[in-house]
Amino acid sequence: MFKGEWNDELTTELKGLWAAGKSAGVIAREISRSAGTCITRNAVIGKVHRLKLDGRRTIEARDGHERPPVPADRKRRRPRPKLKVWKPMPKVEPPPQLTEQPPTNPPVLLFDLEKRHCRWVIGDPSAMLFCGADRAEPSSYCAFHMKQSRVRS
Numbered sequence: 719m720f721k722g723e724w725n726d727e728l729t730t731e732l733k734g735l736w737a738a739g740k741s742a743g744v745i746a747r748e749i750s751r752s753a754g755t756c757i758t759r760n761a762v763i764g765k766v767h768r769l770k771l772d773g774r775r776t777i778e779a780r781d782g783h784e785r786p787p788v789p790a791d792r793k794r795r796r797p798r799p800k801l802k803v804w805k806p807m808p809k810v811e812p813p814p815q816l817t818e819q820p821p822t823n824p825p826v827l828l829f830d831l832e833k834r835h836c837r838w839v840i841g842d843p844s845a846m847l848f849c850g851a852d853r854a855e856p857s858s859y860c861a862f863h864m865k866q867s868r869v870r871s
């Protein structure tokens with residue numbers, strides 16, 4: 719146990735070793751050798767506290783020396799999953815603001831389409847089904863679909 723006084727020489731050495739980043743245990747050994755007596759690690763820590771040198775870690779961390787750099791692979795270990803964009807099917811239903819009822823006649827196939835038939839595509843365009851109700855001249859659509867085409871455009 720260190721019973722003697724911390725003279726200037728030992729204090730200066732302590733400060734130097736502490737500033738060099740040595741641990742309290744290492745400093746205790748070094749100073750014990752210089753002082754020719756046994757200085758414990760606790761004595762070193764106590765002196766460091768009294769000298770208010772114990773902020774070393776905080777200061778170094780702020781300067782960026784203490785903190786190890788984050789490995790690059792850790793940064794991009796979890797890639798953000800790509801969000802699947804859900805594309806809604808094109809609406810075939812009339813907008814709710816339309817009060818008129820859609821034609822009740824069955825849809826007409828492309829081959830059966832006549833001049834008087836409404837050209838409004840029913841459902842999937844690849845099915846080539848048309849409304850087939852009587853056209854509202856001069857529109858190529860029936861009254862109902864003529865209104866709907868105006869709403870959409």
Ligand SMILES: [Zn+2]
Pocket residue numbers: 821836837838849850851859860861862863
């Ligand atoms: Zn129609």
